Amino acid sequence: MTRRRGEGRTERGSAAAAVTAAELSACFEEVLGASRFADYCPNGLQVEGERPIRRLVSGVTASLALIRAAVDDGADALLVHHGWFWRGEDPRVTGTRRARLAEVLGHGLHLFAYHLPLDVHPQLGNNAQLAARMGWRVDGHAGEQDLIAWHDLARPASAAQVARQLGKRLGREPLAVGALDRSIRRLAWCTGAAQDMLDQAIAAGADAFVSGEIAERTTHLAREAGVVYFAAGHHATERYGVQALGEHVAARLRIAHRFVDDDNPV
The missing domain is CATH 3.40.1390.30 (NIF3 (NGG1p interacting factor 3)-like)
Structure with missing residues (x-):
């Protein structure tokens, strides 16, 4: 991802607290009610990280570029709209999938993804x-x-x-x-x-x-x-919901949040 320093990023809040992955999951569920949806992928925590969450980065898709941007920003967790493990996908961890997963696991990131629940939320969707x-x-x-x-x-x-x-x-x-x-x-x-x-x-x-x-x-x-x-x-059309969700939850839990726009022409 080529980007000048600070370009395509918005940040809110400061790291005044730390939460567990379970606490962040519970907050997302309270806001989105994700468990009520039939979806094409698992909503919620998709990959468990290694540490308390003080800093959250959000973006549209869990691409390698976005993961690396989150690592560069010192994030403990990454929130996306397009995560992994889609229904009907080849489940083997090879090629680009292996590279993405290795980057997340290697840096101890928690990966959260919300698909349809984030599309239709009446305020944040x-x-x-x-x-x-x-x-x-x-x-x-x-x-x-x-x-x-x-x-x-x-x-x-x-x-x-x-x-x-x-x-x-x-x-x-x-x-x-x-x-x-x-x-x-x-x-x-x-x-x-x-x-x-x-x-x-x-x-x-x-x-x-x-x-x-x-x-x-x-x-x-x-x-x-x-x-x-x-x-x-x-x-x-989908860069705004995940940004709004990240800002909302970070403000509630008093953790830091930054949205990174890994732009895509499609």
Whole structure:
């Protein structure tokens, strides 16, 4: 990860206390209620570290670059949205997986990961945090486990206007599929890789749907249904929830926290 000193990082709090991994886990569970979710990966403590936690680093994905940044920052624990041990993955510890795990174990880091529970939390979640930055109000939810949020605009906006707003707020231009002069009244979104939830957004009455990624089939569905689909970046739409969660929990437990943005063009 190439980055100038301090770039892509935000820090809150100072190390006034130390907590155990069990205490930090309990705080995350109290905030997120992760045990209630059916997910594609284990939520919570994925790798146990070696020491009390005074300093927490957060980031989107448990990449080798992020792990090394956490080590450089003197972190005792790493909090991510995209952790390890996904359902259906090859379980063998080889190659890049071995390198990542060796770095975590070699430096005694605790690794915490929260996926769907962090997507849908009403204040700290990725959907809520994206809405806050975009100025959208959450008027309702749709889809499996209420993963889709939607907002009825007070004044209809064109798809081109929505695209410009996304580009300005997220720092990257979205890929828009559909007519840019289309009038948008109901706007729906689900951060990350929710392109295959487009049909559920359409069923909820959405004129446009925002997510992070896009598939070839997404284009045809959007065109044929007469809606607009925005692929605004998986990383770009999900960098805010884990940062908000880290700040919130660190403030409650009086530990130090730093968010590191290991940027990703996808």
